[in-house]
Every structure is written in C-alpha cells, then in structure tokens.
Amino acid sequence: MPEPIVVTGGSMAALATADALASAGQSVELLVPAKGVGAGFAPMRKDGRALELGVRLLELHYEGAEAEQVPPLAEYHPEIGGHRPFTPLVHDWIAERAGDRLVEAERARMAIDGRVVDDLYFTTDPSVLHDALSDEERAVIAAEARRAAEVEGDAGLLAPERAGELAGMALDEASIACHGAAFHARLAEPYAAKVLAGGTSAVLATLRRKAWVPLFWPRTLAQACGDETVTFHPDRPFHTIAGGGAGQIVDILMERLRAHPNAEVRTVGALEAIAPANGSGVRFEFSDAGTIHAKRPVIGNAPAELFGAAGVEYTPAKARTVILWIEVDDADLLWAPALLNVVDADCPVLRVSSGGSAAGPAQRILTVELAHDQDPAAAEPAVRDALERFGVIREGAPFTVAMAAAAPTFALPTAENVERFARARDELRALGLDADIVGGAADFAADALNEQIVQALKVTEERS
Structure with missing residues (x-):
C-alpha cells in the first residue's frame, strides 16, 4: 500500500484538501489541532449554542463565471479574486456535500438614514x-x-x-x-x-x-x-446551509473524513517546528506528538503558526472585531436578516446576520457585529435600539446576550502587512520544503473560503 498523503492544519483548505483527496481515492492522514478546526469559519460552541464569528455566507455565483467556461485548475493562482473563474467548481463541491441543505439566502440589505434598502456592499449592485x-x-x-x-x-x-x-x-x-x-x-x-x-x-x-x-x-x-441605463448587472446571490448556517460545512467535512475509509483523522498539539527531513520529505514537531516525517505533505496550518514553526518572523497588525450574540424568541423576531449592513455613522452596529443555533427550538441567534472601537460590555442598549429601529425585533422584546467578545482577528489589509507577509513567505520558500502549502499561508489574500476550496481542488488534481 502507498503511504498516505499527510495533510496538516485545521484551516478550511486543509479539511477540503483531505476530503477531496480521499474522495479521489487517495489515502489521507489528516493532522488537525485540538482547537480551532475550521479556523474562523467554524462557529464557537457555548452552552448548547453555535455562535458564528461574524456574517458567514457562501458566494457560489459570479456574473460571467459559467460552468462551461471554467479554466483548467492548473491556471489557478492564489490571489484576491483568483477563485472567481472557478466558482462553479466551488458550488458543485459544496452542493455535493451539503445536499438539499444548501439554500439561497435572502438578499442582503443595508440601513442608511434609518431606512432599510437593498444592499450595495456585498452585492456590488x-x-x-x-x-x-x-x-x-x-x-x-x-x-x-x-x-x-x-x-x-x-x-x-x-x-x-x-x-x-x-x-x-x-x-x-x-x-x-x-x-x-x-x-x-x-x-x-x-x-x-x-x-x-x-x-x-x-x-x-x-x-x-x-x-x-x-x-x-x-x-x-x-x-x-443619473438617468442612464445601468449596463453593469452583478449576479452574486449568497447561499447558506439550512439548519444552522454556513459554518456547518466544517462539521460536514469532519464527519465525512472520520467516516471515510481512505482517511484517518488524528488530533495533534501545536506545530512547534518544521524543516526539510534528511533525505526527503518534511519533518514536523508537534507539542504532544513528537516528530513526524511526511513525504510531500500538504500543509494547511495558519500563517502565524506555520511561519513561527519555521523560525520566520511574522507579526501582522490585526483588526479588532467586536461582536454581540443575541438570543431572541421567534415570537419576538420580526425579521431574521441573512445580512444587514448599517451605514449610518451614528449607529455603532456594523452588521447584523442570522446563523448558528440557539439553545432552544423556538429561539434564534443574531450575530451583531459592532464598529471596531466599541466596548462590547456597554453596547447592549445601542444594539437594542438598532434592532428595534430597523424592524428586526419588536419594541421592548426581551433578549439574552449569549456572549460578547472583542478580539484581534484578521490581518489588516495594509501595504505594511502585505510586505511583512511577502518577506515571511520568501523565507519559508527558501527552506525548500517538499510540500504543497494551502490556505492563508499560500498568499496574503488567499484566506477566503472559495480560495481555499479551489486550492484544495487544484492540489487534488495534481496529486491524482
């Protein structure tokens, strides 16, 4: 029997690659972290609730990206928007795994001057x-x-x-x-x-x-x-997975991998060191699993973890994300927005979305993202005002703050961070690792879900 292909990391790219390889008939050993499987795309679990880390919607169609016009995967390069010509492949891949649970989400909306209208930011319409x-x-x-x-x-x-x-x-x-x-x-x-x-x-x-x-x-x-006919017609509907939101794709993948005869899933500690192995392959050192040698693995660890394990400096400046998760009774919910963007500067709410799952069957979780400079501990009155003003909950409706959090999250999209990443990536490449690298470490702009899935499909095609 040939040696299994080792895939490391908990990123969506790592999970998708392991799943795609196993489905293509390859033997796979997936080494996932004890915490953080699915990275930021997986919901947090708390007191019987699943709390999505901000708006989570699936972009499975773009104007001009048609199934009969998808270019060869060999032409894909991880970069901002690089996935778009391959979006039909992403759609089919998710649809095969989610089945009839994959549904189109309600059109995104935005609040401006206190009024709710169709959205501009996510739809680009x-x-x-x-x-x-x-x-x-x-x-x-x-x-x-x-x-x-x-x-x-x-x-x-x-x-x-x-x-x-x-x-x-x-x-x-x-x-x-x-x-x-x-x-x-x-x-x-x-x-x-x-x-x-x-x-x-x-x-x-x-x-x-x-x-x-x-x-x-x-x-x-x-x-x-003006008064002219608009010639640009974007066609970018969003999708979700019924029964809990788009973050469920993480659970779907892990269930498939644990049940697949071609896949073995192992939980490992933090990746502490990585280097070329003597002779061939890659040597990994994990905090609780010792040294593991792998021949031409697929590495899908987060950039900071991977660069750090290689001895490469990478400390990007990060955005601060502030979120309140609100649990409200269905009877008090007037509207459950798939996505509501809030433009008004006098309102500290940035976005409201629905997803995840509540503790009770007759309740709903709303994910309320706030402006980056807000104090989550003091935000409940402003959140209530916004939800009532925009017709999401009835006036005076009781709700529970299931959780409130403020933390650094994604690397700021600045020139300085891009330069930091480029230097770190060049140093990593200089090690000469005989491996495929997928996920956020492949490119500064390659951490979006679609990018990671296309990376997985490309690696699978090259390995099959």
Missing part, C-alpha cells in the same frame, strides 16, 4: 442607489462620476492596463478617483471606518474586499445615479 439616496445626492454623485470618467476613462483605475497603478494605491485615493468625493464620503468611508481603524486610508485598493467596500467604474456609477 449600484442600481440600489436609486432608492438609497435622495435625488439631490444622486445628482451630485452622477456629476462627479462623469467628470471622473472624462479624466480617468470609463473604467477608471479598474481598467486592466492600470492594474499596476491600482496595486500601489490606498482605497481612499482609488475611491475618490473613481467615484468622486461625494460618493466616497457618503458610502465608502463611513462603512470602512466601522470595519477598521483608519478606514479606507488603511486599506490597499486591491484588498478592498477585506473591508467590503466596492469600487465601481466611473461610467457605471454615473449611470446608476
């Missing part, structure tokens, strides 16, 4: 601005966008030939150049300022999806806010 803004605001934005189109061209900085120029810009600079000052001040900066300190000035334009602030062609924005 500029046509919603007709209902979101006043006639006067749209007229100003349309005029500025037309001027931007005259100066920068219809596509502005999003023209393919200007990719190098965009790569060196902060998001605020790119937003003002493409949209004008009015749109930027009204919709881009207020939202980004809630996500992270520094707002759009702290985000690289190419990493705007990390802050969920879109860039539009100047001509598209002029059309959406």
